[in-house]
Amino acid sequence: MSRPTVRAVHLVSRPDGAPTADDFAFVDETAPALADGQALVENVYQSVDPYMREEMDEGGWDLHAPLEGRTLGRVVESRSGALPTGTLVHHRKAWRTHSVVTAEEATPLPDFAGVPLRAHLSVLGGTGLSAWVGLTRIARLQPGETLFVSAAAGGVGTAAGQLARLLGAGRIIGSTGSAAKAAHLTDRLGFDAAFDYHDGPIVERLREAAPDGLHVYLDNVGGDHLEAAIGALRDRGRIAWCGAVAQYNHLQSPPAAPRNLYDVVGKSLRLEGFLVRDHLDARPELYDFLVPHLRSGAVVPDETVVEGFDHVVDAFLGMLRGANTGKMIVQLADVRDV
Amino acid sequence: MSRPTVRAVHLVSRPDGAPTADDFAFVDETAPALADGQALVENVYQSVDPYMREEMDEGGWDLHAPLEGRTLGRVVESRSGALPTGTLVHHRKAWRTHSVVTAEEATPLPDFAGVPLRAHLSVLGGTGLSAWVGLTRIARLQPGETLFVSAAAGGVGTAAGQLARLLGAGRIIGSTGSAAKAAHLTDRLGFDAAFDYHDGPIVERLREAAPDGLHVYLDNVGGDHLEAAIGALRDRGRIAWCGAVAQYNHLQSPPAAPRNLYDVVGKSLRLEGFLVRDHLDARPELYDFLVPHLRSGAVVPDETVVEGFDHVVDAFLGMLRGANTGKMIVQLADVRDV
Structure with missing residues (x-):
């Protein structure tokens, strides 16, 4: 079967002050064949956060290399028994449409029926x-x-x-x-x-x-x-x-x-x-406290969702300028497929 | 019986910056007759502390009036059933050789045999x-x-x-x-x-x-x-x-x-x-922890003791200049009498 194309964002220069779109580049490559223990994840949602600005400085993200960030996705191909196809996972190999992960690098999401998936990047994230x-x-x-x-x-x-x-x-x-x-x-x-x-x-x-x-x-x-x-x-x-x-x-x-x-x-x-x-050990407390309120609709996560991987850089720059209210999230794939 | 003379220190001016001896005056008066519920305390030790400098500013101690501070003394005359003659007490009517107190104003000291009295103004104070x-x-x-x-x-x-x-x-x-x-x-x-x-x-x-x-x-x-x-x-x-x-x-x-x-x-x-x-509710914990070490001699309170009521102002000014090591205490009366 032909390998999917992976679209990724690389950092190509370190900004002096406010970053611009020119500091990033989009790179296309073919997804590699999986090794034993690996899974291919189609990414659905990615978080953009203030701390990422620091990663753009010397000592942070490497230039011309994959970046990171909190990401939700679905396993679409697997050679890992712990991550069967269809599993929804949280991982940190962000700024790309697909990610290759191992079981150590990806955490299956708890099944909270009635709770929007992207809440795992906002109020549950x-x-x-x-x-x-x-x-x-x-x-x-x-x-x-x-x-x-x-x-x-x-x-x-x-x-x-x-x-x-x-x-x-x-x-x-x-x-x-x-x-x-x-x-x-x-x-x-x-x-x-x-x-x-x-x-x-x-x-x-x-x-x-x-x-x-x-x-x-x-x-x-x-x-x-x-x-x-x-x-x-x-x-x-x-x-x-x-x-x-x-x-x-x-x-x-x-x-x-x-x-x-x-x-x-x-x-x-x-x-x-x-x-x-x-x-991170406080996460179960948060789940226990908040999930019932999310299910009942008493709490609706406040999120600004930007659609499309091509807008991930714009979303990040907008978040730095305060263009969002609530959590800024980029939607990379159709959530109805999940 | 003739009433004892009470020697006291009053504040007579508010310093601009570092205080001097001229900001204080010694005042002699005769001890008043006791009312019902009062006791006369002969003061034995007085504490001088950094916070007193603040009391010299506007809003703190009144001018030409009795001052305050942590003091240990012995009841020498009493019309209070709670404070019989001979009782060792802690009170705050300081900067004077004798103080008139009520049971609300004076706390009998716990009897810690083998512990120096003045420790109640230093490590136990x-x-x-x-x-x-x-x-x-x-x-x-x-x-x-x-x-x-x-x-x-x-x-x-x-x-x-x-x-x-x-x-x-x-x-x-x-x-x-x-x-x-x-x-x-x-x-x-x-x-x-x-x-x-x-x-x-x-x-x-x-x-x-x-x-x-x-x-x-x-x-x-x-x-x-x-x-x-x-x-x-x-x-x-x-x-x-x-x-x-x-x-x-x-x-x-x-x-x-x-x-x-x-x-x-x-x-x-x-x-x-x-x-x-x-x-102040932590005091019993401190007593329980420290008194055995004071009795055994494992801890010897670090104190600088200045002798004589006439030197109380000098002691205070010296403490502000850092002339002491450990707690600065003024001894007002012969401790062997206690």
Whole structure:
């Protein structure tokens, strides 16, 4: 039988600042014959995420070579007993239409009937898990508490708002980059208040949105948001600082450290950073908590889906510019075939 | 019977920067007759502490009025059934030779035979409790771990070094303000390494003292120490930031925030501030843990004792300049009488 053509994206140059489409190239090749233990996966959905920007710098992705990222696909040919044809899997060999994987490289997806497949890249995936870990393990959000989320219209932020509501948060406040996104947060995602951070000092917007102060801040951005949140937190408040560090590493200098950091002592605050890769064991907790709400329709994942492999680079660049609300996902193949 | 003369110190002016002896005045008056429920305490030991500097600013201590501070004394006259004559008590009506207290204002001391009385102001008092809470509740120091303590020759720092050794710390490193104090830490208090922070960049001293990095940093100072510690901490390291905030509030501007604060995310660090007044319930734990070691002589509290009430202001000013090693205590009366 003739081998399928694999279309892939390679990185061909390292950007200085904001990346452009010219930093990438599309490459076609024929799928290799499978060795024993390998399976060929037709990729259906791929995630594009902020951390990928860091991978474009020296020390990250190789030039002129396959890239990586969270991907969902279906086994279409197999020489692996653990990955029979038809199995739906999660793997990291992304930026290509088909991937060759071994059983060590691909995880069969749990069968959650009634849950959209791509939820495994959004609220059940890395961004949802980041929100879950930040709220439950790091900040230990309690019922009735007031939560502030920065980058609230992004993948982690929208999941955090939805999860916090289910966890019984008393008041949920989001910061985002446009009035339209702020309206999306309050009108569609159940945030109690949201503001465009371009619209005057964050410290004033927080005073309006949370006159009694914050209990928890889920930070994705640092800088002036962190400073304003430290000012607005109540005694014994907690800051869960999520691993969006990739946003900083390609900058000349990171955002200024908060001038009021010493309030951490006076208000007995806790500031804790985390990387979701250290908390993958929390995934079963997230599944148990969230899947019933996904099945019932009480939670609808907030996603921006870009269709077609030819648009994967555009989707990535758009995500960096904040063109998405919720999780940015690229659909590579027809999902009805799955 | 004639009433005893009470000698007291009042604050008579608010300092701009470093306080001087002229900011205080000694005042003599006759002890008032006791009302029902009151007891007269002859004070034996008084603590002088960094937080008192903050009390000298607007909003703190009143001018021309009695001051406060942690004090140990003995009831010499009583109209309170709860405080019979001879009772040893802890109270906060300090900066005077005698104090009139009620049962609500004075706590009888536990009877720890074989433990020096003044330990209730050092390792069993507020400084010891700060060290205990910082190490056990906030940083959760584990056996074998490497600890760094700033202001290590002070009251909290020396207690922290001794407690950490008993808690099984693998390596204990201290920063202090002179070579003599550094030698005191290693020669007398069991620190594994100590350095004078004037002696070159702290980040380099830490690299020499802890080539494998730090697990825990007990912070008393912030600023460049905090920045160096963030750099030296291992993944998942913890910073317990102790309430020495009083040191900053009278400065024009607090120490610069650490430029590497974003490593809190990349290294999954936890930075947590605390005030010992929120953790007074930990005192029984500290007693249970430490009293046997004090009785056996395994721990000898590190204290600088200044004798005579007339020297209480000198002792306070000396403590602010770092003239003490360990807890600075003023002895007001002959302890053999107790």
